[in-house]
Amino acid sequence: MNDRVTITHLEDGIADVRMVRTDKMNALDPAQFQALADTIEELHGTKGLRCVVLSGEGRAFCAGLDLSSMSGNSSGDGEKKKGGATGDLATRAFGDANLAQYVAWGWRKLEVPVIAAAHGVAFGGGFQILSGADIRFIHPDTRCAIMEMKWGLVPDMAGFPLWRGNARDDVIRELTYTNREFNGREAHAMGFATHVSDTPHEDALALAKVIANKHPAAMRGAKTLCNAMADLSDADLLMLESTEQLKVIRTPNQMEAVMAEMQKRKPVFAE
Template identity: 30%
Template sequence: MNYTSFTLDITDHIATITLNNPEKANALAEDFWTECREVFERITEDPDVRVVIMASTGRHFTSGIDLMYLQSLLPQQDVDPARAMDVMRRKIKFLQAAFEAIDKCRVPVLAAVQGGCFGAGVDLVSACDIRYACQDSFFIIQEINIGMVADLGTLQRMPGQIPDGLMRELAYTGRKYPADEAMATGYVTHLSPDHAGLMSHVRAIATRIAAQSPLAISGSKEMINHARDHSLADGLDYIASWNAGMLSLPDVMKGATAALSKSKAQFDDLLE
């Protein structure tokens, strides 16, 4: 399937999604919001994919939501305000679904960020499992700078990724959050000197993830996300039930044999 907002390549169990509108700083226009949800739903059902890289082209990762598209979402002025707000709420939920699909994707999603990442771009990468960046990249919660509250997940996900006081400062001021600060405060895992080095590093991490048991990777993501949203007791009960029902003895034996023989285990794909 061809997409207009990005390209999709699947090679060696790694799906690479690349935003490809650098002339407009990879602004997230109307087609993106449907295509993003669709591609991650497709990936979740594809047993050949074990990890995703979310990348971009050009100077900036993304300038955020396309402003012309954003303007088209504003409520009508000549109708019942309550009904207009109901439409607006459904439009926001539609946009949120694109990044919910990333968060709920069965496999890990690695964000590779170059240049600026503005507004909805921060919502996007906050929904990813891990963020990597170039040394000169930066993040801005841009919504506050245009008089609105960020509403696509940044204010819900990012507080679990960085300290509370810093989260509030970024949300209230709309200032730049440079890559070195993001690295020091845990939002970013690794910095690379340039885009080529960034992609090389992220592909190396993706290759290591893809070499693991896909069932164990999927289960690990499920457990980490569950722990984020539930109590410790609930999490321990969930993993006990999960492993009681879905621990793969063939995978464990392959992994143990490979460890003892200092070789690489070859794990089967998941089923469709």
């Protein structure tokens, strides 16, 4: 896409998305925020997309906010300074989210599953971007932190609505209040990561291939249901199950999924 984020379209509808600001460990400055948002918007309109793998090139997944990008702002509190890198924090420029939130929350709002592969460092905003993925592979030695309190800020890149489904309330509070660093193994034990892997990007691509060969409409419906679990009442979630099932059951693609499974072959779905 540009010098900050690249998209490589692989077979079976897999998009390999990489942050490529390697000289800054993929740290977030205004251009990086905008590139990530533009990437999500482009993926929304990509025909035939079935799965996304998100990673960082170089030594890190993402080192969080590039503090040098705040240095040119006028004096004021830290949140105003951060606004210089992310735009007006009060403006909901992307549905329910502002720009800073969208670069993490936007992955959850994509219709298809997003798999993140983290290594090196996932600090602050980088950790929140990682948290936006549906499934997260992490190298055991990855350095992680909810870093914002170190700079007198609060986490404000959609971390809280993402973390509440991952880790215990008291764990989130402690890590937020102290900005304590933890590694990939600890992230997995606490619920922030799905898998610990010595080869996270390779394993993420392997899983993406499995997901990409499932019924696309059923996969979109399953993600809709997963996203709704935390917000809907039992009755509404039961109804949503039925609504999503009625969209796919007995369709040609659903029957193709059945036949491919019975015949032990790769399915061929109509887009």
